[in-house]
Amino acid sequence: MYEDKARTEGSTLKEVFGYLDAHLKLVNSREDVSSPPSPRGFGQGGVLRGVEERLKRLGACTELCVVPFGQVLSSLSVVPVGQVLSSLPVVPAGQVLSSLPVVPAGPVLSSLPVVSVGQTYSHLLLAGLGEDPGKVTVLVHSDVDLQPTNRKDVHSHVDLQSTKRKYDDVSLLPWLHVVEAFQAVKQPLPINLKFLVTAAEGTAWEGVEQCLLTSKKRFLSDVRYSCITLDRSPGTRFPSVIYGLRGLCYFTVEVTGADDPSHSDAHSGVYGGVLYEPMGDLLFLLNCLVDERGKILVPGVLDDVVRGEEPPSRDAEPDVEELRSTLAVSRLAHKEDSRRLLLHLAWLPSLTVHAVEGAWSGPGARTTVPLRVKGHFSVRLVPDQTPDKVCLRFTEYLNKVHRHFRRSPNAIRVELTSSARPWVQDPDDPHLGAAQRAVRTVLGGSPILTRGGGSSKMAAVLQRVTVGSLVALPLDLNMGGLKVLAAYLHEVGQLDTNWH
Amino acid sequence: MYEDKARTEGSTLKEVFGYLDAHLKLVNSREDVSSPPSPRGFGQGGVLRGVEERLKRLGACTELCVVPFGQVLSSLSVVPVGQVLSSLPVVPAGQVLSSLPVVPAGPVLSSLPVVSVGQTYSHLLLAGLGEDPGKVTVLVHSDVDLQPTNRKDVHSHVDLQSTKRKYDDVSLLPWLHVVEAFQAVKQPLPINLKFLVTAAEGTAWEGVEQCLLTSKKRFLSDVRYSCITLDRSPGTRFPSVIYGLRGLCYFTVEVTGADDPSHSDAHSGVYGGVLYEPMGDLLFLLNCLVDERGKILVPGVLDDVVRGEEPPSRDAEPDVEELRSTLAVSRLAHKEDSRRLLLHLAWLPSLTVHAVEGAWSGPGARTTVPLRVKGHFSVRLVPDQTPDKVCLRFTEYLNKVHRHFRRSPNAIRVELTSSARPWVQDPDDPHLGAAQRAVRTVLGGSPILTRGGGSSKMAAVLQRVTVGSLVALPLDLNMGGLKVLAAYLHEVGQLDTNWH
Structure with a gap:
């Protein structure tokens, strides 16, 4: 820790780190990104209003946008971006955050009207802290998961404090704490900071992309660097900075025996055979779909996979023992060869086939013949694969x-119920170097x-709608994650701002 | 209806039929075989006590037996059969049922101690009505299902009155009503009647068989004919009398990826590949396991299937249109050839693969890699196949x-969680002829x-433990099912009693 002390000596970071060290316990006792905790019933709108209040207390300008669902892309261009749902006036741009007093937290959310997640729109929260033309602007994307974290089968979320947290807010809460730390030690943020907050459950992603595209000239006009945070993946060498992620196609395939969809299952004793x-x-x-070695058997699906692309030598192979x-x-695939495992990891x-739905799933043994069953599976895509083409191949x-x-x-x-394009960044972008330096400052x-x-x-959406570059920081909150974010803001603030 | 009036003219049946006709609405309004209704929490013991009370009110001698679970067959011979759970004295044998006043129904169950279903024993109710040495003795087996009938995926149970009935009592309630009818018109039952009542959920079947074997000389000593009732199967020609049923092997096969059984699922994004x-x-x-035409692919499993055995011409082919x-x-298997369908039906x-357990089964789309999944499937067996041999073949x-x-x-x-041996009866047994005549009397x-x-x-158990023959009567309660039972008792009473 602090091995590169020279980098923090005399800088604002030292004070910020000191504050974070002193307040770490306090941070851990906080419950929820939208304080006071939003009950699940408030839905997406309610949760994002809570987040909005929290950001306003930090001095941010905010806009809570409505994003229509579904295939409305052509009509979207006429929907005014930033149709403000909240009745609060938009804080005029240009306010310097450090000069604003931090509003004490309080139960303001309950006085707001409850907006439930409808079938026709979702919400998107935009926020900005500072508009100093002498600083670069960094956009942080956070996806506030509306699902409670007590899902037994999802253990990819770092638990800041598992018993008290209501939402999966690892992507936002640390940023808020870091901003608070800069404010507490009365240091200006080294960059202009923008927040783009979505609520995963029920978000109209196509609408979000279209909304951002139309606001490119406004909200995104000055964004040079974007950052997302990820949970640290066990087995992957750490510390690390991520410059690419796979895409996703989530499919369902339903087989229906009965013509009448309301028809109940048959009995195998009476009709078996x-x-x-x-x-x-x-x-x-x-x-x-896939052979025993994990090779996808659908013709054409691998055609677009970049031939010969291999992890560069800088990409460390996973720790096989830790992964196992x-x-x-007892045994990993690909002969447990760490190089091949790295290849197959990213x-x-x-x-993966996730589930078979439609058959009875309770305890005991029932002898029914389900007449309507649905398989769930998803494919992780790599660059040059597109969800559209993959969907076509699988359906055919x-x-x-x-x-x-x-x-x-x-x-x-066959239905494609969800998709995400792969993302990969030029690993030589100086932005990645700044992120690496920030990680080294804290973790050595x-x-x-x-x-x-x-x-x-x-x-992938941010890569398309912004002109700048994106990094993903894998955070381990037990290992100085908050300080990594502070150091990242510091390092990015040192980058050349002359990028136009 | 009543086309063969000659058979009922002047006989006791005419009066019984008249009573059943007049009281059908009353019958339908009754709730439950164990009146008053037993809440589910009473378990097997409680439900069977309710049934016992009901049978006692009809004048039956009863014994509520305790049957140990599991592999205790060798020690069972020393457990006294008919270990009486209820503190009520056993009614002395030989009482003529018609001379007993019918006890008015009342809430007697609630005053009995609650006996819950334990892991170590189950219950078995034996009852007898009449011991006239000049009459044949008919044993009726009823399996009182403890599961509520509102299971959406099980629709094989005839609903006498679906909204009010608590238990699947189609196998017992009709018999009780028929006995009541004979008593109401003050006619003696044409046979001695015995009841063997089990409660499907949690019954120790092996123990039941052993218990019956040891009581062969006592409870079963005079049993000449046995009868079970089945729901009427749509598509099967009706009226009919069943002289055979397939057996069953219910399997689970579990695949475990993680060495640690408590390990939760992995995330396909992090570990997919x-x-x-x-x-x-x-x-x-x-x-x-099975090909697209329904042929079981496990070597040796079909070896014991009786070669060349085909439905005799008397076995009517199913109504393809009704079945479909x-x-x-839209299309049945085997080219919808009714003869082949009959072959494959019985x-x-x-x-049949019933379910895949262990993966998430709720709404939405989760991208987990389940590390412990279990498939459920069952095989229906035909004569000459034994569960033991089939289990061995599948496991290997x-x-x-x-x-x-x-x-x-x-x-x-691989685990065999449940099994039943196939049963087939000599179709030339006069008992089946009596059952056919009874059906013809009522339904023509x-x-x-x-x-x-x-x-x-x-x-199959009854076939082994009794010296007599067994029939299965498919009942359609909307089509004179109660009268079929009354006519069956009458016809069996006419059979030659000289069978020793």
């Missing part, structure tokens, strides 16, 4: 397999650059 | 496929003899 059972068809289809022990599996697509393939190989009269329906060592296996809807 | 995913293994295994419309499917084994096959073809390092575990036409596709644990 005379039906084309939908479950059999579904198992056949799902089993045709984190997953508690440089190649992967496919599954229909062909069903019709020509399975030859079942049951109906199938030589932070590596690497790509991640996960997906972020916004990463 | 480097794991031997258990779901992929499970899909592969389940897909190897009941199931609301003369050949079938296999799945382990071999996993080890030699899938070559996955994940652990698998020429009732066919056929075999059913379902399974009954007790059918």
Whole structure:
């Protein structure tokens, strides 16, 4: 820690670090990004209003936007961006944050009208802290997850304090604490900071992209650097800075035996043997997707995977022992060769079948023949693969397999329910160097650059709608994560602002 | 209806039928076999005590037995059969039922101690009505299902009155009403009647069989004919009498990726591509069980299926149109050839995959890699197949496929969680003729003899533990089902009693 003391000596960072060290316990006892905690029932609007209040107390200008759902891209251009839902006046731009008193936290959310998540729109919160033309502007994207973190089957979220936190706010809360720290020690932020806050559950992502595109000249006009935070992935060498993420296609394939959708399941004693059972068809289809070594069997899907692309030598191979022990599996794939594991973790697509829905799933043993079953699977995409093309390939393939190989009269329906484009950044961008220096300042060592296996809807969107570069910082809040963010802002503030 | 009036003219049946006709509405308004209704919490013991009270009010001698669970067969011979749980004295044998006043129904159950279903024993209710040595003795087996009938996915139960009934009592309630009818018109039952009542949920079937074997000389000593009732199966020609049922092997196969059983699922973004995913293994295994035409692919499983056995001409082929419309499917298997459908409905084994357990099953889309998944499937067996041999074949096959073809390092575990032996009766037994005549008396036409596709644990057990023959009567309560039972008792009473 602090091995590169020269970098903090005499700088504002030292004071900020001191504050963060002193207040870490206080930080950990805070409950929720939208203080006071928003009950789940408040929905997306309510949660983002809570976040908005919190940001206003830090002195930010805010806009809570309404983003229409669905295929409304052409009509969206006439929807005024930043249709302000809250009745609060927009704080005039240009206010210097440090001169604003920090408003004491209080239960203001409950007095706001409750806006539930509708089927026709979602919300998007834009906020800005500072407009100093002598500083670069950094955009932070946070996705405030509306799902409670007590999901047993999702353990990819770092628990700042698992028992008290209501929402998955690891992507936003640390930033708020860092801003508070700069304000507390009465130091100006070294950059202009912008926040783009979404609420994952029920967000109309296409609408968000379109909304940002139309506001490119306004909200995004001065954004030079963007940053997202990720949970630290066990097994991956740390400290590190991420310059790419895989994309995602989430599919469902439904097999329907009964013509009447309301028809209940049959009984295997009475009808076992005379039906084309939908479950059999579904198992056949799902089993045709990927081989035992993880190779996707759908023709054409791998055509666009960049041939010969391999992790550069700077990308450290994973720690096989840690990976195996984190997953508690006896053996990893690809002969446990760390180089090949790195390749399959982020440089190649992967496919996972997540669930079979529609059959009974309670305790006990029921002898039903489900007449309507749905398989869930997703594909992680790598650069040069597009969700559209991958979706087309899978749809064609599954229909062909069903019709020509399975030859079942049951109906199938393939649906792409969610997608994210892959994102990869030029690893030579100076922005990544600044992020690496920030990590080294706090954690020491030589932070590596690497790509991640996960997906972020916004990463590729930000790459398209901004002119600048994006980094993803994997945070381990137990390992000085807040200080990494402070140091990152400091380092980016040192970069050449002459970029036009 | 009543086309064969000659058979009822001047007989006791005419009066019984008249009573049933007059009281049908009353019958339908009754709630539950164990009046007053037993809340689910009473468990098996409580429900069977309710049934016992009801039978006592009809004048029956009863014994509520305790049957140990599990592999205790050798020690069972020393457990005294009929260990009486209830403190009520056993009514002395030989009482003539019609001379007993019918005790008015009342809430007696609530005053009895609550006995919950334990892990170590289950209950079995034995009852007898009459011991006239000049009459044959008929044993009725009823399985009182403890599960509420509002299970959406089980629609094989005839709803006498779906909104009010608590338990699946179609196998017992009609018999009680018929006995009441004989008593109401002051006619003796034409036979001695015995009841063997089990409560499906949590019943120790092996223990029941052993218990019956040891009591063969006592409770079963005079039993000549046995009868079970089944729901009427749509598509099957009706009226009919069933002389055989398929057996059952219910399997689970679990694939475990993580060594630590408490380990939660992985995230496909972080780890997708480097794991031997258990779901992929499970899909592969389940897909190897049966082909698209329903043929079981496990070597040796079909070896014991009686070669060349085909439905005799008396077994009517199903109504293809009714079958297709009941199931609301566009096309049935086996080219919709009614003869082949009949073969596959009851003369050949079938296999159904019921569910995949262990993956998330709620709404939405989660990108987890489940590390522990379990497939549920069952096989319907036909005569000459035994659950033991079938279990061995499946276990060997799945382990071999996993080890030699899938070559996955994940652990698998195949378990036979439930089984029932197939049952088939000599179709020339005069007992079946009596049952056919009873059906014809009420419903007219020429009732066919056929075999059913379902399974009954007790059918094969009764065949082994009694010296007599068994029939299964498919009941349609909307079509004179109660009268069919009354006519059946009458017809069986006419059979030659000289059978020793």
